Amino acid sequence: MRINHGRxxxxxxxxxxxxxxxxxxxxPLLRDxxxxxxxxxxxxxxxxxxxxxxxxxxxxxxxxxxGLAVNESGDGDIILPGDVVWFEPxxxxxxxxxxxxxxxxxxxxLGETEWEQAVSEDDYRAAAERIA
Ligand code: MN
Numbered sequence: 598m599r600i601n602h603g604r605x606x607x608x609x610x611x612x613x614x615x616x617x618x619x620x621x622x623x624x625p626l627l628r629d630x631x632x633x634x635x636x637x638x639x640x641x642x643x644x645x646x647x648x649x650x651x652x653x654x655x656x657x658x659x660x661x662x663x664g665l666a667v668n669e670s671g672d673g674d675i676i677l678p679g680d681v682v683w684f685e686p687x688x689x690x691x692x693x694x695x696x697x698x699x700x701x702x703x704x705x706x707l708g709e710t711e712w713e714q715a716v717s718e719d720d721y722r723a724a725a726e727r728i729a
Pocket of ligand 1: 646649651655684690691692
């Protein structure tokens with residue numbers, strides 16, 4: 598058994614520049630279990646991940662604010678505190694804050710994450726208008 602009191606002791610908060618749009622912060626909650634990475638992730642309004650896939654899936658537990666979760670086929674929804682989001686293994690998607698709200702979620706990422714290009718401003722705005 599291992600208990601981390603809130604976050605991994607001694608690990609800094611990480612500003613996630615290269616694979617996110619905007620200044621996104623990740624707090625490490627679990628680091629030393631093979632194939633599992635757990636972070637609390639904070640997105641300011643308008644900030645979001647690049648397009649990406651998780652090798653064996655990802656679970657998001659939304660804790661604060663309001664955001665967007667969108668997949669390649671255009672399915673997407675607003676995400677709110679209490680929502681639980683599951684991305685299937687290999688499902689191409691992105692997630693982030695709403696245009697007018699920050700978002701905080703806990704992310705349980707399984708297997709390797711494969712990062713792709715940024716979500717364009719046009720694609721982000723279109724998704725936000727459709728579902729926010
Ligand atoms: Mn993801």
